[in-house]
Amino acid sequence: MELTLLGTGSPAGLPEPDCPCARCAAATGEEARAATALLVDGTLLLDLTPGPAFAAARAGRSLSGVRQVLLSHPHDGPALEVPAGLPAPVRVPDRQELALISGHRVRALALDAPGTGYRVTGPDGQRLLYLPPGAALAGTGTGEGTGAGTGQAGGAGGARGSGGARGSGGAYDMVLLDVLGRPDALARLRQAGAVGAATEVLAVHIGHDVPPGSGLHRRLAAAGARTVPDGTTLTVGAYPGPAAGPGAPDVPRRTLVLGGARSGKSAEAERRLAAFPSVVYVATGGSREDDPEWDARVAEHRERRPASWRTEETCDLVPLLESEGPPLLIDCLSLWLTRTMDQVGAWDDERWTRGGAAELAGRVRVLVAAVRRTPRRVVAVSNEVGSGVVPATPAGRRFRDELGRLNARFAHECEHVLLTVAGVPLPLR
Structure with a gap:
């Protein structure tokens, strides 16, 4: 799977509008972050960043092939901007699964806070986990529940509901979550074996309550995670390890x-x-x-x-x-x-x-x-x-x-x- 991060910031973005704090003042260039949104293989969009079409264009991507738009967290800001041609965004009920004609499977996972987590399984079996800001998985922390509900989810592209949990357990290839706001969420995933040595952990939903620049990267690296600038494209399952450069995980003994x-x-x-x-x-x-x-x-x-x-x-x-x-x-x-x-x-x-x-x-x-x-x-x-x-x-x-x-x-x-x-x-x- 190919993943493009259209945004990596908190729902309000970074800098936050009209915020005079030092962190927001320093949030320029690669330190500026739009609200987190993920484009998976050009066909699945997880969350909407303000100006999604422009965000995709800046990353060298197009939204013309998107067949499903899913929301993960409650939206209490301005009305969502849905560009023409995109399907209407929906939220999948907990423990239901969508199968897309592209070959992707998306399962909605219950959280301990308002919102929905998503496990995305690619056509070749790679798996990523995406959690909204301020949330951790409910229960054991694996997200491998056995919900029995079935149902029809909206959206184009032949998405359909599915009962039962499809996809194997074990460690994910990639996890994207609020590492700094909910470090315990990452700890629980490690405890359950859902994050292992080969899992790439990316911090998203980054706001103005974290240190800027190198301080942010050092703090994430100590947690075994990293972050990347908006517009970065990554391959799920191709964990780069410490060779990824500045900010790559370097957890000391x-x-x-x-x-x-x-x-x-x-x-x-x-x-x-x-x-x-x-x-x-x-x-x-x-x-x-x-x-x-x-x-x-x-x-x-x-x-x-x-x-x-x-x-x-x-x-x-x-x-x-x-x-x-x-x-x-x-x-x-x-x-x-x-x-x-x-x-x-x-x-x-x-x-x-x-x-x-x-x-x-x-x-x-x-x-x-x-x-x-x-x-x-x-x-x-x-x-x-x-x-x-x-x-x-x-x-x-x-x-x-x-x-x-x-x-x-x-x-x-x-x-x-x-x-x-x-x-x-x-x-x-």
Whole structure:
């Protein structure tokens, strides 16, 4: 199947009309995006972008061969523009299937939000999944239900209703969805096996609430997804992999996110794993008695995390790193170091010089070796210190120095290293 993206933006497009925000101001050239619409093999149109005929012409395509126009999400804006000669757009009832004379089969999938998802199977068996903005598949996340309804769907080209789910299960060749708005939708697809290593994941419905330019591409790449400019034509089933160029998925095994207090480092770390299922959140801070302010911080982090994540409150990181399992998010290394320095007596000068320093160095070596060998995807958070006032006490300077050394050794083992400043992640590696 050949797929042309006539638009890749949110329903309001990018820039949004009359919006003064910095993101909309920067949305020029390839960063400008019309509302998402897909043209499949020149015969099937999924959703309508404003000015669809012009959008197709800019992409070097024509709408003259379109035989079916399907809508995926509720439309609450201006009246849809339907160019002359196009069939009237329709929405297929959930779990019904259309068979087009072109050989394509389209099945409507139930969602957990208003709208309809579509599974399109090409004449040669390639399969793509398209979800509207802000939506995930209902149920198991595979979209392979066994709905029994039958019915006649409107539109030219010999489309007809069909009961039952046609097409095999397993991973799709291509998935297009709201990766940034609903990363959990992608996580559920991965959990169900509907997105695998050979699935090309494309982000669409991109609006002004995401970072511009390279920041957008880095965030998508960390989720195993990418985006392309409006007008791009792709072949379903011809997954390009990392050779696709800038913005192609490059999901690292190990990532270290550094930053100062309230810099956004924890939120950035969580975003990097939001599209993956069954993440284990490793909280090294534990709980503290009679400290409501600390409890409020912990609650804030907990409420931000997906409900499917599991929490481990521990500083015993090595067994987790050495075992097989889902991704780990370690938050944070500075608290692990504090606890470990407590255990080796680092705050007592005499004990520190008589073996505490050597014991701490040994524990750091073991941790770093476990990071080097880990079979799991790992995102770790740590504080970046040493850029401000020199601590007034020997213990404070000792902690600063040891955390700097730990960060450097941990970063040495990571494919990606980020520094967050004022909520903006800056790639160091």
